[in-house]
Amino acid sequence: MTSSRVRASRDEHAARLLLWLLLAMLAILVLWPIAAMLGQALHGGLAVLGQTLAQPGLRRAAVGSLWAATLTTALVVPLAYGYAAALTRVALPGRAAFRLLALLPLLAPSLLPGISLVYLFGNQGLLKHWFAEGGLYGLSGIVLGEAFYTFPHALMILLTTLAVGDARLYEAARTLGAGPLRRFATLTLPASRHGLLSAAMVVFTLTLTDFGVAKVVGGQYPVLALEAYKQVVGQQNFARGAAIGLLLLLPAVLSFVLDRLLQRRQHAQVSARAQPLQPLAGVWPRALALLYCLTVGGALLVLLGVAIAAAFIQLWPYNMSLTWRHFDFDLVDGGGWLAFANSLKMAMYTALAGVALTFIGAWASCKLRVAGVAGLGLHALAMLPMATPGLVLGLGYVFVFNQPGNPLSALYGTLTLLVLCSVAHFYTTAHLTARTALAQLDADFEPVAASLKAPLWLTLWRVTLPACLPALLEIARYFFVSAMTTVSAVVFLYTPDTVLAAIAVLNMDDAGDTAAAAAMATLIVAASALACLLFALLSHASLRRSQRWRRPS
Numbered sequence: 001m002t003s004s005r006v007r008a009s010r011d012e013h014a015a016r017l018l019l020w021l022l023l024a025m026l027a028i029l030v031l032w033p034i035a036a037m038l039g040q041a042l043h044g045g046l047a048v049l050g051q052t053l054a055q056p057g058l059r060r061a062a063v064g065s066l067w068a069a070t071l072t073t074a075l076v077v078p079l080a081y082g083y084a085a086a087l088t089r090v091a092l093p094g095r096a097a098f099r100l101l102a103l104l105p106l107l108a109p110s111l112l113p114g115i116s117l118v119y120l121f122g123n124q125g126l127l128k129h130w131f132a133e134g135g136l137y138g139l140s141g142i143v144l145g146e147a148f149y150t151f152p153h154a155l156m157i158l159l160t161t162l163a164v165g166d167a168r169l170y171e172a173a174r175t176l177g178a179g180p181l182r183r184f185a186t187l188t189l190p191a192s193r194h195g196l197l198s199a200a201m202v203v204f205t206l207t208l209t210d211f212g213v214a215k216v217v218g219g220q221y222p223v224l225a226l227e228a229y230k231q232v233v234g235q236q237n238f239a240r241g242a243a244i245g246l247l248l249l250l251p252a253v254l255s256f257v258l259d260r261l262l263q264r265r266q267h268a269q270v271s272a273r274a275q276p277l278q279p280l281a282g283v284w285p286r287a288l289a290l291l292y293c294l295t296v297g298g299a300l301l302v303l304l305g306v307a308i309a310a311a312f313i314q315l316w317p318y319n320m321s322l323t324w325r326h327f328d329f330d331l332v333d334g335g336g337w338l339a340f341a342n343s344l345k346m347a348m349y350t351a352l353a354g355v356a357l358t359f360i361g362a363w364a365s366c367k368l369r370v371a372g373v374a375g376l377g378l379h380a381l382a383m384l385p386m387a388t389p390g391l392v393l394g395l396g397y398v399f400v401f402n403q404p405g406n407p408l409s410a411l412y413g414t415l416t417l418l419v420l421c422s423v424a425h426f427y428t429t430a431h432l433t434a435r436t437a438l439a440q441l442d443a444d445f446e447p448v449a450a451s452l453k454a455p456l457w458l459t460l461w462r463v464t465l466p467a468c469l470p471a472l473l474e475i476a477r478y479f480f481v482s483a484m485t486t487v488s489a490v491v492f493l494y495t496p497d498t499v500l501a502a503i504a505v506l507n508m509d510d511a512g513d514t515a516a517a518a519a520m521a522t523l524i525v526a527a528s529a530l531a532c533l534l535f536a537l538l539s540h541a542s543l544r545r546s547q548r549w550r551r552p553s
Contacts, residue, residue, distance in 0.1 A: 161195025
């Protein structure tokens with residue numbers, strides 16, 4: 001055996017060992033907490049679980065959650081579909097600005113729309129006459145707040161769905177005398193069926209498992225996510241919390257399975273001979289699309305802007321003069337500037353650790369010839385967080401890392417555990433992004449490098465990593481913003497020393513310090529926006545460098 005083969009063999013075996021270590025880490029961070037939560041829920045057997053789930057309070061919460069999720073889905077998906085159609089199928093002026101406007105809710109924690117709704121339509125709101133007294137606090141407030149929170153998630157799916165189309169089909173339909181509505185019903189809608197179903201399942205699951213909006217404007221309306229929070233945090237009833245976690249896990253898993261089945265049955269809508277579909281450039285389509293985007297985007301901007309404006313208002317709505325005093329967090333409980341500093345640190349550490357783990361895992365599972373079972377296992381485990389609500393994952397971390405007999409129990413209550421939980425929670429999207437970037441590279445890089453006696457790690461460092469740098473920056477941005485805004489996955493894991501900014505918003509609003517909560521939410525939005533700008537600049541600078549690693553078309 002030549003020295004190059006020995007070195008290649010050693011490199012591959014070392015990489016396979018690393019792959020097994022990543023697989024073990026992912027099993028600890030994802031599989032073990034979920035199994036622990038299920039074990040706690042089934043601790044007394046199916047009979048005890050059935051008795052717990054049959055209690056009237058849980059039944060009301062389950063029905064309430066289903067109603068809220070269904071109504072939110074019915075509201076958001078058509079709105080997002082129309083917005084996506086306006087951005088992709090019409091020559092809309094300012095298209096990039098409208099797209100950015102619609103994605104702004106991603107920069108805010110889920111409690112922010114609830115705070116804005118209180119300032120607009122609450123008992124002391126500027127537009128309180130729009131609702132009957134106390135009418136906001138309940139199902140209507142939850143649906144409106146969740147619509148703001150879930151709209152960009154549905155939009156991103158539908159933008160991809162409507163971005164392509166075969167102009168030949170539409171031209172043939174026009175030739176046969178089909179009008180705009182007939183073309184929409186027979187061509188556009190069937191081609192976007194999978195995207196619509198995926199968007200509906202995402203909105204439904206996000207609404208069902210979020211408790212931030214319900215905590216602020218839910219009033220006495222029962223929902224499962226808020227009930228789980230009350231049972232674990234308020235009453236320390238972990239068994240009942242685990243039972244509710246099981247209820248929240250089931251629809252998320254069902255949505256995930258249905259989405260996978262739909263993807264398998266999805267057929268290509270655009271062939272290699274397809275002609276690009278040209279956006280509509282008529283006066284009326286552009287005017288209607290502009291009016292629609294101004295209305296929907298304006299509503300999103302108002303909800304975001306009201307919370308930010310309230311952070312600088314002396315006493316809403318009686319004294320509208322400007323002030324900075326709401327940012328003096330030492331005057332209120334909740335964590336204050338320590339919480340914001342903790343969130344910045346956690347977001348940075350989550351971005352760094354998340355990029356390293358997801359990229360190495362994706363590279364080892366899809367590029368190594370010796371990946372084998374470990375590669376398949378890592379990819380399968382990487383899909384699991386997508387089907388696991390953050391509230392369920394966080395509850396599982398309590399059952400795993402808060403046990404005295406566990407050698408890893410020293411991590412409980414530390415910032416390290418918050419980082420690991422955040423990485424695990426958002427792992428799936430980052431993993432898929434990394435695999436997509438790696439799939440675009442020439443498969444001959446590693447074999448050619450090995451034939452030139454170049455070490456595997458040198459090829460990874462000098463070729464693969466620079467070529468994937470734009471994708472890595474996008475993954476880092478995703479981890480940073482998600483860690484800054486998350487509430488559900490970490491609400492059970494923090495201590496007074498590791499309280500986070502989004503948790504501080506929750507605690508301050510719960511204590512009645514709504515203006516201070518709005519100020520902290522404003523800081524979260526500002527930090528997330530600055531991070532997005534920085535990563536965009538870095539990505540733009542690295543994009544040209546990455547082009548030389550790609551095969552010319």
